[in-house]
Amino acid sequence: MWNDRKILFVAVAVLLTIGYAIESQPLYQQYLSPYISADDYNDIQQIVNILTQDHLSQPIMVFYGEYATLYSPIIRSYVGKSVGQTYAYYGKLQFLMYMVDPAPVNPAIGLYSISAPHAEQFFEELSKGIGTDRCNVFSHPIVIDAPRFYNRILSEQFIQQFRVSNTLYIIPPHSIDCNSLSTWTLATSSDFASISGPWWTTNFTWAKFPASLDTNFPAGKNFNATYKVFLDGNKNYALSVHLMDYNPSNYSPLGIWLDGTLLLTHSYNTLGPIVLNVTMPSVGGGLHQITIGNSDPTVPFILSVDYLKVTPQT
Structure with a gap:
């Protein structure tokens, strides 16, 4: 009799455990x-x-x-x-x-x-x-x-x-010719290799990507963001920069550097969203750095930039 009761007790316990496990499955599904x-x-x-x-x-x-x-x-x-x-x-x-x-x-x-x-x-x-x-x-x-x-x-x-x-x-394999990839777009808000100075991101309607890189600060400070891109040595490239062209208001011009050499300074002219285009000098193949920032730290600076695009010239 006692053995029968033990068997019945164990059977009921097992059934209750299984039932609880099935009923509680959503609670521990992640495990x-x-x-x-x-x-x-x-x-x-x-x-x-x-x-x-x-x-x-x-x-x-x-x-x-x-x-x-x-x-x-x-x-x-x-x-x-x-x-x-x-x-x-x-x-x-x-x-x-x-x-x-x-x-x-x-x-x-x-x-x-x-x-x-x-x-x-x-x-x-x-x-x-x-x-x-x-x-x-x-x-x-x-x-x-x-x-x-x-x-x-x-x-x-x-x-x-x-x-x-x-x-x-x-x-899929073999769906891209490895030598055909030479145009690269860099999202400024996430593709930077290094960044210094105050910055944040904003979701502007004019921007192509979900977020732009933004900064706005008084005189006496510096800001720069550096991006790395791999370029083929047998091509000449053009650089395009998509940004907001603000009211000048004594803001520092934007500076653009390639491997530490100044390519361009741009003074704002209240044009709204624009694309700056600059021809890049011939460079050797390999990894290169593009830097954007304020060119004059003695005056305030404002920047909203969406992307950089490097395109081979034909």
């Missing part, structure tokens, strides 16, 4: 996949499904931003478990296209030191796996999930044709 949220898992599953359905192997996953700093190794592991060999790159998409070591060129790696080991490990594995020839990148599918795993503005304009969902971009 069904260890270490990642349900939203992360859904995005990963979408990536896996597309890669599998399209028979795309050995993808390169591009990560960038604070969230990816913490979770990129786990996310990569989940994808790799389903599709096999998976590479990763931590940093701006443009620099992957040139197989640039991300550590010296991506400010997030300096701001979030935990990302440095990931960036170094990813790049070392990628270099060993596919070689250092930049054209080898384009023989692999390239995966960008923005903004979840790539929390920066996707200023690379060509990427839009490879959008497969609201947040997911997959570039």
